[in-house]
Structures are given as C-alpha cells and as structure tokens.
Amino acid sequence: MKKNSREKGILGQAKKSGHVTFAQMRRELLQDTRVRELYEAGALERAVRFAIIHKRIEKKLTQAQVAKRAKMQQSAVARFETGESSPTLETASRILAAVGAKVHVS
Numbered sequence: 001m002k003k004n005s006r007e008k009g010i011l012g013q014a015k016k017s018g019h020v021t022f023a024q025m026r027r028e029l030l031q032d033t034r035v036r037e038l039y040e041a042g043a044l045e046r047a048v049r050f051a052i053i054h055k056r057i058e059k060k061l062t063q064a065q066v067a068k069r070a071k072m073q074q075s076a077v078a079r080f081e082t083g084e085s086s087p088t089l090e091t092a093s094r095i096l097a098a099v100g101a102k103v104h105v106s
Contacts, residue, residue, distance in 0.1 A: 044105075045083075045086065046083070048092065048103055049080065049081060049083060051101060051103070052080075052081070052095055052096060052099055052101055053081050055099040055100065055101040056099045059099060059100065061098075061099060063077040063078055063081070064077075066095060066098045066099055067098075069097075069098035070094040070095050070097070070098040071094070072091070072094065072095075076091070077095065080092070080095060
C-alpha cells in the first residue's frame, strides 16, 4: 500500500517520539514461535471476517442493515467484524448470506 506524504510525515513523527507502527509490532511479535502459531491458526477466521467486511462495504450496507437481514442485533455484527467474538458456523453463515457472500474452502 502506497503512503501519501501526510501519512509519511505522521509516521516519521511517531518514530521520532519512540512509537512503532502496527506492522512493526506485528513483525516483532511474530518472531516468537508461539505467537506466530496462534496468529496463523486464526488466519482463516480473519480472512472470512475481512471478506465479509469488504463485501458489506462494497454493497454499501451498514452493520444495522446486515443485522436486520441476518435477524440479529447490530452489536453482534460489530463484534463479529472486530473479532471480539468467534461466532458459530450458523451465525457466520447468516452474516455471509446477509451480505450476499459465499466462502469457498479448498
């Protein structure tokens, strides 16, 4: 992803003050074997979650609209999208159907 000059300036200021970016922190944490195993174990769940978010945004749907279609609360959709909850297969399927997405596992 290409960074614009404003973003580069903000990152430069953050580095000068001792802050690190998310990418730097992730890279450092993934050097630990146990952390890397846990991160990789959640890769499929993250991929599905990000695909659903992308599809929802692509279709210009709000979380509330998705929730209504899936017959659930908006807060449940929000928890799903942020990764705060690990939904059942049934719940994930309802959200997938609500945004008109399909998952292919191979």
